Amino acid sequence: MKITGIETFLVAPRWLFLKVNTDEGISGWGEPVVEGRAETVRAAVHEMAELVVGQDPLRIEDHWQTLRRGGFYRGGPVLSSALAGFDHALWDIAGKVHGVPVHELLGGPVRDRVRVYSWVGGDRPSGIFDAVSAQVEAGFTAVKMNVAGPLAPIASPAEANAALVRAREAREALGPERDLAIDFHGRVSPAMARRLVKMLEEVQPMFVEEPVLPETQGGALASVVSASTVPVAVGERLYSRWEFKPVLDAGVAVVQPDPSHAGGISELRRIAALAEVYGASLAPHCPLGPISLAASMQVAFATPNFLIQEQSLGMHYHQGTEALSYLTDSALFRFTDGYAARPTGPGLGIEVDEEAVRRADEVGHHWRSPVWRLDDGGLAEW
Template structure:
């Protein structure tokens, strides 16, 4: 079997899909994208196709090594995301060629269903109690919310109390048996992060996500970990096992590699195994499309220390949630759970005609630019 063609499709709301075709008629799909930089990743995908065309897609690990290490300069969000999409597609082909779901090729399932959480609120959360109540009524036992909009390096007591107030509303709606994740989104300074995680202890979050910017030294994250008993999660902007080791060394409880950014299925598996050494859990970051989710689920079903799955249905960034699948059942959340997919490869069938139609319009989604009240730049 040889790769004969590589195609990319820029589709709303902010996604990029990849199709890898072969001379035996088996094709694989992937989702390589950096939100807000889809065209840049698309260029990288096509540049890397020089290393892919004519190769055997069933040599998944060898191709991963070549795509990762075949250039003197490697890694980072763009190249790692391009690699991720190829890795999805190669595993998809490998499963289809053997008539098996990818999780069977990875050693078989360790669970029968995967717990998922739903997003509530937007970047400026309002009406949290009602929003969480709706998700509880829909069957979810876990939700995630943003902690705050832009926040000054040393925020006022009123701003800090507003974070706690919204978290209390969410906890009230969830009750004592539900789980609440709170995303700081790198918007909070280390000093405020240490203050806020201590304040949030009373609502007992499942985890606080990305409390500080990932480029800060590991000892800064360590200071947040030590500041309270709240489990700390991070990893959506880390792109390899090498980048995850320092955060595990300082004691994070949950790692969150993204299947579309951190090297695909192959590297997510290795990051999960690395986290297992530290007694940490893996909760893959996945606010993107159905191909990325399908890839993430293949890892979730084979990883012993998996915690919970993010998914984007109803998420504020994605608008009307176009499916682009012939059948959404393999990735559908029912009463807060996703059943084990049994179809070959990634377990989903892409509606190629719908993808091609959507790609005629494409998209130009960009991350918002925020500013503080004094006009200076604020983290989004």
């Protein structure tokens, strides 16, 4: 079997899909994208294709090594995300060739169902109780919310207290038997993060996510970890196991590599194994499309130290276009009581609606990250 070519599809709301074709008629799908830089990643994917076209698609590890190390300059969000898309697609092909879901090729399942959580915004001043209550009604046992909107390096007591009030509302709606995760989104300075995590202890978050920017992690991250008893999670803007080692050394409890950014299924597995050495859990970051989520869930079923899976159904970023819009078979994403059942279909376990994808690509998208400003006009982290 040989890879004969690739195609990429720019689809709303902010995704990029990759199709890898073979001479035996078996195709694999991947999702290589950096939110807001989809066109840039698309160019990188087509450059990388020169290294795999004409090759055996089942040599997954060799392709992973070649795509990462075959260029003198490597890593970073764009190249790692392009690599991730190929990795998804090659595992998808391998599963279809052998007639089994990918997690069977990763050593087999270690659980029968995977816990997932849902999103409720959180950076706006009202509506948290109702939003969380709706997710409880939908059967979810965990939700995640943003800690706040734009924040100054040292926020006022009113802003800090408002974040706590929203977290209290979420906890009230969830009750003590469900979980709350709080995403700082890198919006908070290390000093303010230390203050906020201490304040948030009373709502007992499952974790606080990305309390400081990835470029300031080092000692700043360790200081946040030690400031309270709240578990700290990081990783959506880290792209390899080498970048995860320092944050594990800093004491984080949860790693959050993104299957579309951190080198795909192959690298997520290695990052999870590294985290296991530190007693840390895996909770993959995944606010993207159906291919990325399917790839992530295959890893979840085969990973002993998996904690919980992010998913984007109903997410506020995706109004008007849902992940299920591009599938003919969405059984993998039918959640019951906040869990996804183990997939049995071959490959990634989904059926992509290629006609819908091609129609969407004719329109494309131009999604960009919002640019936020503070009251004084200075740039704020989004």
